[in-house]
Amino acid sequence: MELSVILEIGTSYTRGIVIQPNENGSYKIIAMAEAVNTGVKKSEIVNKDNTITSIKTALKSLSLMCGGDIQIRSVNLIYSGGNIDCEQISGMQTLQSNNAVIEHGDIHNALQNAKTTHLQEDRFIVEDILLDYMLNGTQRVDNPIGMTAQSIHTNLIRLHVDKNRIENILNTLEDCSLDYEKVYISGLCSALGATTPQQREEGVLVINFGGGSTTWAAYVGKNPRAVGGIPIGGDHITNDIHCAFKTTAKISETLKRQYGSATIISKHQLLEYQQDFTNKVIDQCDLSRVINARMDETLRIIHEYISRDNLIEAITNIVICGKGALLNNLTTLTSNIFERPCKIANPPLPANLIKPGANTTAYVPLIGAAECCTKEAILEERKKRSDNKIKKIFQKIFG
Amino acid sequence: MLEKFTIFGIGGCGSNIAYQAAIQNQMQAICIDTDSIALENKEQSPYCKTLLVGQNRFDGLGTGGVIATARMTANDIQSELRKNLKKAETSLAIVVTGIGGGTGSTITPALLQVARSLSIPTMVFIVFPFSIEGSEKNKIANTAVKNICELADIYCFFKNDDLCGSLLSQTEVSLYDAMEESSEHIISGITMLWRLFKKPGYINLDLATLLSCTKKGRGQFYLSKGIAYGETRMQEVIPQLLSGNTGVNVHSNDIKHAIVGVYGGTDLRLNEISEIVSCLTTQLPQDTSIALGTAIDPTLDGSIEIITLLFKNWVEQYASIPEATIEHISKPTQAMSSIGDYKKIVTPQTNTNSPLCEVFRGTQGIVYRGENLDEPTYLRKRIPLSSI
Numbered sequence: 001m002e003l004s005v006i007l008e009i010g011t012s013y014t015r016g017i018v019i020q021p022n023e024n025g026s027y028k029i030i031a032m033a034e035a036v037n038t039g040v041k042k043s044e045i046v047n048k049d050n051t052i053t054s055i056k057t058a059l060k061s062l063s064l065m066c067g068g069d070i071q072i073r074s075v076n077l078i079y080s081g082g083n084i085d086c087e088q089i090s091g092m093q094t095l096q097s098n099n100a101v102i103e104h105g106d107i108h109n110a111l112q113n114a115k116t117t118h119l120q121e122d123r124f125i126v127e128d129i130l131l132d133y134m135l136n137g138t139q140r141v142d143n144p145i146g147m148t149a150q151s152i153h154t155n156l157i158r159l160h161v162d163k164n165r166i167e168n169i170l171n172t173l174e175d176c177s178l179d180y181e182k183v184y185i186s187g188l189c190s191a192l193g194a195t196t197p198q199q200r201e202e203g204v205l206v207i208n209f210g211g212g213s214t215t216w217a218a219y220v221g222k223n224p225r226a227v228g229g230i231p232i233g234g235d236h237i238t239n240d241i242h243c244a245f246k247t248t249a250k251i252s253e254t255l256k257r258q259y260g261s262a263t264i265i266s267k268h269q270l271l272e273y274q275q276d277f278t279n280k281v282i283d284q285c286d287l288s289r290v291i292n293a294r295m296d297e298t299l300r301i302i303h304e305y306i307s308r309d310n311l312i313e314a315i316t317n318i319v320i321c322g323k324g325a326l327l328n329n330l331t332t333l334t335s336n337i338f339e340r341p342c343k344i345a346n347p348p349l350p351a352n353l354i355k356p357g358a359n360t361t362a363y364v365p366l367i368g369a370a371e372c373c374t375k376e377a378i379l380e381e382r383k384k385r386s387d388n389k390i391k392k393i394f395q396k397i398f399g
Numbered sequence: 400m401l402e403k404f405t406i407f408g409i410g411g412c413g414s415n416i417a418y419q420a421a422i423q424n425q426m427q428a429i430c431i432d433t434d435s436i437a438l439e440n441k442e443q444s445p446y447c448k449t450l451l452v453g454q455n456r457f458d459g460l461g462t463g464g465v466i467a468t469a470r471m472t473a474n475d476i477q478s479e480l481r482k483n484l485k486k487a488e489t490s491l492a493i494v495v496t497g498i499g500g501g502t503g504s505t506i507t508p509a510l511l512q513v514a515r516s517l518s519i520p521t522m523v524f525i526v527f528p529f530s531i532e533g534s535e536k537n538k539i540a541n542t543a544v545k546n547i548c549e550l551a552d553i554y555c556f557f558k559n560d561d562l563c564g565s566l567l568s569q570t571e572v573s574l575y576d577a578m579e580e581s582s583e584h585i586i587s588g589i590t591m592l593w594r595l596f597k598k599p600g601y602i603n604l605d606l607a608t609l610l611s612c613t614k615k616g617r618g619q620f621y622l623s624k625g626i627a628y629g630e631t632r633m634q635e636v637i638p639q640l641l642s643g644n645t646g647v648n649v650h651s652n653d654i655k656h657a658i659v660g661v662y663g664g665t666d667l668r669l670n671e672i673s674e675i676v677s678c679l680t681t682q683l684p685q686d687t688s689i690a691l692g693t694a695i696d697p698t699l700d701g702s703i704e705i706i707t708l709l710f711k712n713w714v715e716q717y718a719s720i721p722e723a724t725i726e727h728i729s730k731p732t733q734a735m736s737s738i739g740d741y742k743k744i745v746t747p748q749t750n751t752n753s754p755l756c757e758v759f760r761g762t763q764g765i766v767y768r769g770e771n772l773d774e775p776t777y778l779r780k781r782i783p784l785s786s787i
């Protein structure tokens with residue numbers, strides 16, 4: 001089967017992987033690359049040239065890792081911007097005669113009716129995901145073909161994002177002479193990459209803490225129930241520290257990673273650092289207060305979002321991922337706010353790609369997207385084959 | 400600088416109390432209600448302005464406790480509230496509201512949100528229903544209080560149960576009487592507070608001090624008071640202050656700062672003031688800071704009145720950033736997007752107006768509950784930092 005390339009244009013890095021999908025639904029990562037990106041802030045492109053450079057650098061590494069003989073022409077894009085939102089939409093189709101048997105055409109019509117649901121002009125639809133069907137407005141079913149009813153409803157979840165921002169990214173890809181195959185939403189991929197089907201069945205919320213934005217998805221059963229994202233991320237913590245202690249961006253970043261804590265450290269402990277050739281100190285307790293304020297706020301916004309439609313009741317576990325998830329005590333804070341157990345996703349990656357023992361949480365969305373791409377590739381392959389079959393039959397008949 | 404304060408009364412309870420407090424103190428009141436009859440008598444007063452809201456949904460008859468519709472009203476009238484708040488040109492909004500009913504519970508958060516977006520500090524008095532009014536009311540009150548506290552700068556609880564619950568066990572006392580009695584407590588509290596900051600004394604507390612409390616004391620405060628006359632006034636006033644029926648426990652160890660106002664006639668003696676201060680110093684937790692003010696009014700000869708505001712949070716300084724910069728926390732512009740309401744996104748505007756988030760210059764700002772999320776949370780939430 002053909003190789004697939006997955007690209008995530010993040011705030012500090014462009015990350016990409018190349019995968020080889022297999023017929024049995026598994027896949028192999030054959031290349032993986034990272035390139036510094038200074039053209040993106042809060043997951044928005046603010047400097048196109050720098051972003052193009054970063055994408056090109058990442059693609060070049062990928063191509064080299066694949067033996068240098070592949071030409072990457074199209075990619076699957078992971079969108080991790082803020083302002084990701086979703087809503088439930090539904091469509092109805094009444095059947096011709098009372099209590100008729102439901103056929104493919106009826107389902108198709110009900111789906112089309114749902115998809116005509118209006119969306120504000122400044123939003124861009126990434127995907128409409130089918131949740132389930134409803135017969136006669138009451139009875140929920142997974143597969144209605146062959147059942148009898150008077151009407152059929154389709155329920156979908158529509159994922160949409162800010163139109164300007166995604167178009168900026170897609171235009172940038174075009175400037176790199178790249179096509180895009182599909183756009184994947186960071187939160188959704190993170191959920192797929194960080195959890196098992198069993199965990200999703202039981203109800204799980206996965207939060208990806210990126211540098212420029214935080215994205216999430218809640219799964220209950222087989223389907224996502226809420227997908228969202230805000231343009232607030234690790235860079236905000238760094239800026240908060242900079243404002244509080246007048247530290248340079250670099251020192252703020254180091255303080256955050258090494259001594260920062262998402263929960264408040266009550267013990268006063270002085271941390272020394274050098275800035276402008278003088279020794280300075282800050283209190284670790286203060287540092288933790290500054291960080292805690294930010295993380296507490298961010299998590300409560302997500303909590304509020306998930307509490308729409310009482311979804312929170314159905315969640316049994318929280319999984320966090322992304323580089324920002326490595327902040328000390330973030331699992332504790334998350335667990336306290338959501339009153340659910342919380343852990344960091346650290347999925348295994350092939351030893352030839354990453355140092356053994358190294359943390360893989362930043363790659364979670366790429367892994368989730370790889371699973372999706374593999375499924376797509378298999379569907380594509382089957383379609384191709386059945387097309388071929390039909391072609392052969394035609395050839396037999398008509399010579 | 401001329402400070403102008405306005406008292407806002409919301410719903411039946413809030414309007415009654417605000418109206419009476421305004422008349423007693425000749426201050427400006429704005430009463431907001433969904434009930435036209437409740438507002439009728441109030442519009443006569445030169446000190447009171449009334450604002451009937453939600454007519455399209457409730458016909459001026461009150462909410463009848465229909466919370467869902469009341470919430471929609473709160474949403475409908477945002478711009479009306481904004482207009483009135485702007486027009487009032489007030490330096491501080493003192494908000495009085497009774498929660499548990501429909502109007503106070505829903506319109507108050509909306510008003511506070513608008514105040515915050517206009518950077519008008521708020522001081523909120525929240526009246527809780529009697530527990531005998533039923534679990535439904537108390538449930539509504541519990542939700543409302545959360546929404547209100549999140550948006551108020553400083554707030555104080557008054558529980559009808561604590562103030563006058565005992566009255567209700569007397570057979571001849573009706574719920575109405577008990578509420579009136581309870582209101583009296585609150586009105587006199589506001590009156591004393593007002594006098595303390597308005598009238599000159601030996602030691603002045605001015606309105607700017609009150610204003611700074613909304614920043615330094617952000618969060619909950621308690622109000623406790625005592626009033627006594629004649630020879631034995633000192634023996635009587637102190638116990639009232641310490642264990643007054645306002646539900647305040649002066650001994651509780653969560654008090655960080657106390658403002659003490661002593662108010663009397665020309666016969667107020669210095670040794671009386673010092674007795675009060677030393678008594679409070681021993682009763683309050685050791686590291687509580689105390690600010691004292693006095694006010695003298697010849698008509699009060701013979702009596703003494705004391706009011707204390709006890710703050711659970713207190714920070715003299717919020718961070719290394721000077722106070723002037725804090726005011727820089729920018730007011731949300733329309734062009735920023737609000738979370739959860741993407742319909743409101745207007746064309747993206749660049750985020751250049753705040754020195755507190757210089758690094759995000761060029762990106763679109765994001766506003767949540769009237770706050771620009773790009774700016775440091777610890778500054779917006781006034782989190783105290785010890786070492787600075």
Ligand SMILES: Nc1nc2c(ncn2[C@@H]2O[C@H](COP(=O)(O)OP(=O)(O)O)[C@@H](O)[C@H]2O)c(=O)[nH]1
Nearest residue numbers: 410411412497499500501502503528578581582
């Ligand atoms: N102390 C006092 N409490 C009141 C008064 N009026 C109402 N309350 C309380 O406030 C709660 C809300 O009532 P109200 O303000 O009439 O409801 P609203 O007009 O729909 O906001 C009631 O459950 C009462 O406990 C009053 O005049 N004084």
Ligand SMILES: [Mg+2]
Nearest residue numbers: 410411434461
């Ligand atoms: Mg009423």
